[in-house]
Amino acid sequence: RSPKNSPKTKRRRSPKPVPIGDQTADSAILHYEPTQTPIVQPAAKKPRAKRKKAIEDEFGEKWESDLRTRIMDDWDLYQRILRYEPIHFDTFLRIAGGDNKCSGRFRVQLRDFLDKQAISFHGETIRNRR
Known part of the structure; x- marks a missing residue:
């Protein structure tokens, strides 16, 4: 005997359409x-534009030019930078x-500013806190 024709398994019939008003509706x-x-x-x-704008205002061209002049004002530091000393x-x-x-x-x-200016530095590492 095949399992399909065994007496324990019954075939299920598809549900009959349910009448709705004057139409019959299938459940599918x-x-x-x-x-x-x-x-x-x-x-x-x-x-989010306001937050990005605030960051650009804080670290904009004015900040970079001010930092550049501060570095150039320190003559010893500036000479070390020109000699590419870290x-x-x-x-x-x-x-x-x-x-x-x-x-x-x-x-x-x-760190981005120093990289753009090609100033070699050491001591700052990127840390992944996990």
Whole structure:
């Protein structure tokens, strides 16, 4: 005997169509009524342009030119830079930020500035905190 014809397994019948009004509806058919569909509004997005603008204002051309003049005013440091001597990153932190505790974003911007100016430095490593 094959398992298909065994007495334990029964064949299931497909459900009969259910009458709706003057039509019969199959359970697999959906009826779409545009007037009854709810209108879903997308969630409002948070503005991010203001934050980016604030960062650009803080570390813009004025900040770079001011930092460049501070470096050039220190004659010994400037001569070391011209000789391509690696200088500790904390030296530039003192020049750029004073004695204030510097944020992570400030360190990244300072490191980018030094890379753009081709100033070799050491002591600042990128840390992945995980």
